[in-house]
Amino acid sequence: MHSYCASIFLIPTGIMKKVDSICRNFLWGGKDAYLRSPNVSWGTCCSPMEEGGLGLQNASHWNKALIGKYTSWLATKKDHVWVKWVNHVYKKAGYHWLRTQTVKVPWRFLCWNNLNVPKHSFIFWVSQHYKLLTLDRMARMGLGSITTCFICGLEDESHAHLFYNCVYSKKCVGLLQDKLQMIFPADNMVKWYSLGRGRSGLQRIFTGACFVGLTYAIWNARNHARLYSHIIAPWVLVNHICKDIKLRFELRNKSPLKQYDKDWIDNMSKALI
Structure with missing residues (x-):
């Protein structure tokens, strides 16, 4: 209209x-x-x-x-x-x-990956602009004085701490790496994603979608800890992420898979305990 x-x-x-x-x-x-x-x-x-x-x-x-x-x-x-x-x-x-035109951002392909769950992409997009309401940002806005991380309680909460430096997020990244059978730098996923690190295109896209999902899941776990004073176990978080991405892939994929990709996805979907 x-x-x-x-x-x-x-x-x-x-x-x-x-x-x-x-x-x-x-x-x-x-x-x-x-x-x-x-x-x-x-x-x-x-x-x-x-x-x-x-x-x-x-x-x-x-x-x-x-x-x-x-x-x-x-x-x-x-x-x-x-x-x-x-x-x-x-x-x-x-x-x-x-309109005012700006430069292209390097994380655009990672953020708008076709395998991403839409709500995962949106939270990842906000995080890349450093606009999530982390405690340090809320304090600068005059909305509170508490800045200690709700999850680890060891350092002040910021984007860098919450997603890269917190012991909880490091544990989640380690478990996700084990599930995906690959090592990627959590603080420079864009570079890893562009280079591929010798993996197939499907595995690279899958990994990118899981990483974006992990950003969403960590933010969700942080809010859960803030509201209910309960910390979701990292393995539960990682299991849910991989399950969601695998389900989205199965719903969208119409092409036959190569055997090594199929074996990789089947092994990735096994639950952590």
Whole structure:
């Protein structure tokens, strides 16, 4: 409905801001009304995925890009093939010209892996912008004074500590490495993912999806510890991650597997005890 109206009228900026506001509120709160401050700015959310955004559209910029097609219609007949090509290409280019373009992020392929569970990708995306509400960030915002990690209780909680340095996360990474039968650097998974480390393409994609799932699971375990003062066992966490990714793969895969990939997946899916 928005695209149709936006392609006919130049809609007032106030209305477009309201449309953006509704979309933003729904993304971060599940409702059209404002419930809490967003973790990541709307400008970043409207950037393409390769630039670290979610690929959403800024309503005002999109409206102007769609209206721009009338310029070509004034020059010649709108049913001309060349005009159709200009309309198709430059309408999209006009939108990107209006928005602020940034550099492509190196973790885009890891974040938007087809095997990722969507909620895993979203939490991983927020974590890559360092916008999760960790205790150190909440303290800087004046929302609390406690900064000690809820899980280990040894150091201050930050993105770096929670996902890479905490003894709990290190244990989870070690168990996941055992399950996947490979060693990868938790603090530089992007480099490992791009190089492949001699593994098949399927195993590399599988590993990337499990790693993104681990980021989600650690964040979920942290919130569980905060709310219920109970720490989920690392092996339970890793079992659930591998089970979820294997199930998603089985639902999406339509091609026959090579025997070594099949054996690897079967061995990976065995439960840890």
